[in-house]
Amino acid sequence: MRYYAGFCILLILAAAGCGPKTIQEKITRAQQWVADGKFEKAAGELPELMRQMPTDSVVLMLGCRIYMGLNRPDSVVAYAKKFTALYERRIDGYRILYQAAGAIDDYKTQLFAVTQIGFLENDRPRYYPEIARLNFEMGSYGLGMAVCEEILKADPGNTQARFMLANGLASVGQLDSAIAIMSDLDRKNPGQIEILSNLGSFYATKQDYASALGYFQKATTLFPDYMPGWFGLGHVRLSLGDTVGAREAYRQVYQRDTTFLGVDSILRSLAPSRF
Template identity: 25%
Template structure:
C-alpha cells in the first residue's frame, strides 16, 4: 500500500495472518481510558468491515465498502483482488475480469492474480486466456504442482496432445514422484499409438503407487487393444488379488477369458455378475462407462449376453443389449431387445423411443406408429410417446392424427414446449399458418429464449413477407443463442431477400451453404439470390445442387432452371 505504518502493518497481520488476533493499540493514538474510541477510517479498517459484511451474507454491502477501501488505496493489488473475488460471488464476471486485467497490466507477474484469472477464464470457457495465465504461473514458480495438472488437463480437453505432453514432462521433471504426471503421459502415448511408451509410463506410476488401480486398468486395456489377452488376464487377476470385490476387474477378466477361448470360465464370471446386477446398479454403470460410452459394442454385447444368463429378466441389461446391437448395426436384433424392456424399468421410455426411431430409420414408419400406439397402452400418461407419435404422423402427412396425438400429450403436460413446437410445425405443413404462428408464440411464452421457435416464427414471417422487422428481431435473438447455425443464418438472409436487399442476403446465404452444404432449401435460396443479382451460372449451379440434395419440390426448382436457360 502507499504508506505502511506500524499500526497498519499490525492490523493487516491480524486480518490475514491470524484470524483470532485482537488489536490492543488504541492508546498509541493518545486515547485515554474511558474516552470513546474513534475508529480510524482507512483502507484496512474498511477491508475488515467488508469481510464482516461478507460473514453476514451481505455481499452487496461488502462490495461497496471494499470499493471505498480501494479508493483510499488505489494501488493495492491485494484489495483489487479481494474486490474481484467479491464480484465473482455476485456472479459479475465482467467486473471481476476487468479488475484482474487491470492488476495484471501493472503487475504481470503477480502469481495470486494469475491463478484467479486462470480459474475465472477457465470457468468462462476462455481457454486461451486461462492457459496463458497458468503457463505464466509455472514459468514464474515451477513448484506449483497442481497448476501443471490443471494446465495439462486443459490441453487434453482440447486434444492438444503435444502441448499436454510437454506440460506433464515438466511436471515429472520437477516432481519425479508425481504418479499423476506419468499416468497422463501414458494416456497421451496410448492416444498417439505409442503402446510401448504408454506401458512404460503406466508401469512407472505403479512403481510409485502400487495400489493405483486406474493404471492397472489402462495397462489391461492396452494389452487388450494389442490382443495380448494373456497379459491382460494377468493384470486383471492382480487387481482382483488386491481387491476381490472389484466388479470392473471381474467384468474385464470375463471378457479376456472369453477372447482366449475359456468360455466356460468366462460364463461363470458373467453369470455371477448377472445375478449381482439385480441388486447392484453399479454393474450397469460400469457397462455404460467402460463399454457403451467407449463404443466398444463388440465387447459390450459379449458381456451383456453372459450377464443375461444370470439375470434373464433384467430390463436394464436388455436395454443395454439393444443399444449395443444398434451400435453393431444389427437393428432387428436391437429392436427385439428394446421391446423386452419392462414398463416399470427406468429405461422403458428410452428403450421405446429408441426402438421406434430404429423402425423409422429402417423406413418402417407404420411399424413405428403401431409400436408407439401399443407402448402408449402400457404407459398412457407419458407425453414423450405422444410427441414421437405426432412426429411420425407428421412424416406420414397424416396431419389430423398428428394434431390429435400432440394435443393428447398437451392434455397430460400442458406446458410442454416441445409438444407445442411440434404442433406448430404440423400446422405449418398443414397450411394453417395462423395456427402455426399462434402455437409458436405459445412456445415463446413458455420459453422466451427457445432458439428453434424464435427462428421458426421469424422465418415464417419472412417467408410470408410480413412483419419483417419483427422477423429480423426474432431471428437475431435466435442467433444469439445459436451462433453459427446455418439454418438460422439462412432465415436472416431470407429477411433481407424479402426486403429486396440482395447484396446483404448474399454473404449470409453463402455462409449458410457452407455451414449446411447438404440442405436443399438453403441451396435454392442461394440460387434465388444469385438469380436476382444476375449471376446466372452460379444460380444454375445452386439450383442443380438443391435438386441433387433431395429437394422435396423438385419440379418448382426445375422450373427456375428452365426460366434461367431461356
C-alpha cells in the same frame, strides 16, 4: 507554463487509466470481485490489464482464477499456459493447468503439467501412475506400459500398475498376457467390478464367449447397476445365439440410460415390434 503543460498531460494519462497506480487499482478491484464471486465483472478488466501487463504473473494468475470461476476451462488452460511459459518454476501454475486441461480431456497438456509438477517436487515416481494413465488415454500404449514397468520394479505387487499394464497389453493384442495378469488380480482382489468386467471383455475379444459369460454374469449379479457389465453380457449372449437373453441384458441397460452406447438401436434390431 512548461511545468503546467506537463502536469496536465499527467492528469490526462491518469484519467485514461494509463498510470501505474491506476493499473494497480484495477488489479486490486478485480481481485476483490473474484473474492466476492463477481467473476463477470472481474473479466471485464482483463483485456485492459493484459494489454498493459501481458507478462505480469499477478495478471495471468488473475485470468486463471476468473475463468475458473466462470467455469471456462479452455480459457483457464490458455492463461495457465502463458503463465507456465513465463514462470517455469512456479508449481501453482502447473497445478492449475493440470486441473483445467483435465476438464476438457486435453491429455497431452495434462501429461506435460503433471510431469513438470513431479520434476519441481523432485519426486517424479510419485506421479508415475497418472503419467501412465495419460499415456494410455492418448493411445501411447508402449509408453504407458513402460511407466507401469517402472512402478512394478519398485513395487511388484502394485495393483493399479498391474491393472493398467493388463489393459495396455490387451490394447496391443497381447490378450493371453493381459488375461494372466487380470486373473491374478481377480484372485487377490475378488469381487472388483473393473477386474471382472475387463476379464469378460478380454475373453469376448478372444471369442471365448463361454468364459466371458461367466465374468459378466458375476459382474451384473454383484453390481446390478453397472451398465457396462449388462452391455457386455448382452454382447456375449448375442454372440452365443441367445437372442432372448441378449435382449433382456440390453433392456437392463436401456432402463438405466436409454442413450448408452446406442442401446436403443440394438433393442430395436432385436425386438422391432416393441421399440
